Structures are given as C-alpha cells and as structure tokens.
Amino acid sequence: MKLVKAILFDLDDTLLNRDHAVDNLFHIMLEKYYGAVEHSVKTDMLQQFKEYDKRDYGYADKTNVLSSFFDAFPPTFQLPRHDMQDFWNQQFPYCFSINQHTLKVIQTMKKHVQVGIITNGSTQRQKAKITHTGLASYFDVVLISEEVGFTKPDKRIFELALNQLHVQPEEALFVGDDLEKDIAGCQQAKMKGIWFNPHQLTNPTDIKPDAEIHSFDQLIKGRALFN
Structure with missing residues (x-):
C-alpha cells in the first residue's frame, strides 16, 4: 500500500x-410555534418529526418535512408553507x-x-x-x-x-x-x-x-x- x-x-x-441537530431544530420549532406541551406529547412529536426528516433525507427542499409535521401536530402559531424552506435554511445549520x-x-x-x-x-x-x-x-x-x-x-x-x-x-x-x-x-x-x-x-x-x-x-x- x-x-x-x-x-x-x-x-x-x-x-x-446530525441527529443532535434535528433535536435542536425540533426544540426551536416548539418554542416558536407551540405553547406549553406535555412531556409525553413532546416525545411523540419528536419521534414523528424524525420520521418525516428521515423520509425526506437527501432532498434539498424540506417543505414537506415541516408541512407534514404541522399537519400532524397543528401549531399554535402558523408558519406559512411558502416560508418553511427559508425557516429550515436559516435555522438548521446553526443547530450543529x-x-x-x-x-x-x-x-x-x-x-x-x-x-x-x-x-x-x-x-x-x-x-x-x-x-x-x-x-x-x-x-x-x-x-x-x-x-x-x-x-x-x-x-x-x-x-x-x-x-x-x-x-x-x-x-x-x-x-x-x-x-x-x-x-x-x-x-x-x-x-x-x-x-x-x-x-x-x-x-x-x-x-x-x-x-x-x-x-x-x-x-x-x-x-x-x-x-
């Protein structure tokens, strides 16, 4: 050799x-778009969020990840679909x-x-x-x-x-x-x-x-x- x-x-x-970064992004979402969430519900939400992220891993456009999650767990404060990609781009890199x-x-x-x-x-x-x-x-x-x-x-x-x-x-x-x-x-x-x-x-x-x-x-x- x-x-x-x-x-x-x-x-x-x-x-x-990356797994830790996904956790961090999830908690940012909770803080921005949800009120108080019970711990048991929060655990289910995180698990589902990771499933959506895994499903679309490798795709540059993350709109479907966020829209699927918000459909499953309606937020207190709405994030318009057309802003979802910008949210991911602006937040996710700084979760690492x-x-x-x-x-x-x-x-x-x-x-x-x-x-x-x-x-x-x-x-x-x-x-x-x-x-x-x-x-x-x-x-x-x-x-x-x-x-x-x-x-x-x-x-x-x-x-x-x-x-x-x-x-x-x-x-x-x-x-x-x-x-x-x-x-x-x-x-x-x-x-x-x-x-x-x-x-x-x-x-x-x-x-x-x-x-x-x-x-x-x-x-x-x-x-x-x-x-």
Whole structure:
C-alpha cells in the first residue's frame, strides 16, 4: 500500500452529529410555534418529526418535512408553507455543533496528511454548517455536491477532490457513515473506504468497507496510515 497522503470525510453523521441537530431544530420549532406541551406529547412529536426528516433525507427542499409535521401536530402559531424552506435554511445549520475531540483528531491528522470534506447537500446549508462549526479553517478542500454538480456516490466528486489535492486514489482514504454513498462511491474511484459506524450497526448490504471504525481515535491509532 502506498503512503497515505490524504484523508477525506463525509460531513453529516460523520464529522457532525446530525441527529443532535434535528433535536435542536425540533426544540426551536416548539418554542416558536407551540405553547406549553406535555412531556409525553413532546416525545411523540419528536419521534414523528424524525420520521418525516428521515423520509425526506437527501432532498434539498424540506417543505414537506415541516408541512407534514404541522399537519400532524397543528401549531399554535402558523408558519406559512411558502416560508418553511427559508425557516429550515436559516435555522438548521446553526443547530450543529462540533465535538472538540473531533477537532483535535483532525489537527493531529493535518500534521501528517491533507484533509478534506466531500458532502452531498445544498451549498447554502452545507457551507453554513461548516462555517458555523469552525470547520472551514481545518480542511484543505471542501466539495459540496450542489456546488460542483456531482453527488455521491458518483465517483467524479471523489476524483475531483483527488485532483485538487494532487494525490492518487491509492494515496487517499475516505471516511463516511453511508455504505452506498460514501464507501461504494469512493471505492468506484479506486480509493479505500473506511466505514464510520459509531453505533456498531450490522452491515445490511453487500458493500465491503476496507476498514470499519467506531471512533476517530482509531484513525490516529492506525499508525501505519502515517508512517
């Protein structure tokens, strides 16, 4: 194996905990559009909100997520349908936070390799997340699908990152949580795919990651990456 010169990462559910951000957005909605809500009802509402979000995950337009939720749980204060997308765009990116330990791991990696982000999603929201969490200054390249015109698992978005970093596919690793989009995608570009699986889920697919990690510490402990 050639010396690893670059490690690239997915953003949502890899570098950033999207599930926590969805929780935060839900509580903003409660505060803005609902009065006092009983705890048991609030739990049901959150569960349903997450179901709607999961259903439309990957779609840039989140109007249906919010409209479905408000139809199921009529709010005290109405948010017009034509304002729902703006609400999501303006609020959701700022619901994210970065784990400080993750930043320390990235800093350690940067002493040895180039690092980058490849993420699917809208340019506006993904850039806002990256800027808000302070990630922008840590990475040598950031590619957002809407901005570059290719969406994971299309191998071209991975190849574009490799070209910008001036590294060969066998000199780079990609770390992501999505087996199809992240792992199969990068493997099509001849990169090695590291499955980030913090919840230690069973692999339900025929896709075979080159390695599996449950924490970013395992990347640092894999000293062979940097030797």
